[in-house]
Amino acid sequence: MNDAVPAADRAGRIRELFARDRYAALLGLELVAEEPVTVAMPIRRDHENFYDVTHGGAMFSLADCAFSLASNAHGDRAVAIDTHLVLTAATRHTDTLTAVAEEVTRGRTLATYRITLTRGDGRIAGLFTGTVHITPHPS
Numbered sequence: 135m136n137d138a139v140p141a142a143d144r145a146g147r148i149r150e151l152f153a154r155d156r157y158a159a160l161l162g163l164e165l166v167a168e169e170p171v172t173v174a175m176p177i178r179r180d181h182e183n184f185y186d187v188t189h190g191g192a193m194f195s196l197a198d199c200a201f202s203l204a205s206n207a208h209g210d211r212a213v214a215i216d217t218h219l220v221l222t223a224a225t226r227h228t229d230t231l232t233a234v235a236e237e238v239t240r241g242r243t244l245a246t247y248r249i250t251l252t253r254g255d256g257r258i259a260g261l262f263t264g265t266v267h268i269t270p271h272p273s
Contacts, residue, residue, distance in 0.1 A: 171204040171235040197262035204235035212266035
């Protein structure tokens with residue numbers, strides 16, 4: 135594994151990347167923790183679909199934000215090449231969803247992550263997996 139950013143500096147890198155994410159700001163996402171990467175989304179009415187439950191796209195965006203932060207924390211450029219989301223429970227505007235990212239595997243050019251979306255009551259609302267292609271920084 136090529137860790138261009140030392141472990142001690144990853145938290146700062148995650149904060150910097152999150153601060154530059156205009157889409158995360160638009161959605162009202164909040165960076166809760168850097169290790170493990172944890173991002174929260176207080177559900178608003180404009181996150182809901184026509185059934186008055188959180189839109190799957192909003193849930194995907196939350197998971198994708200945690201995924202991108204975790205996969206890019208090492209300093210190398212990591213871009214998604216495959217993602218999958220399973221929705222397991224509904225959420226509404228009275229809830230806050232939290233996404234926690236876990237690195238499952240990381241090699242020289244590929245890494246896979248699991249992101250768990252949890253409601254405020256502790257119930258899992260979604261399971262996201264994603265794989266990135268890594269472009270290592272030149273040594």
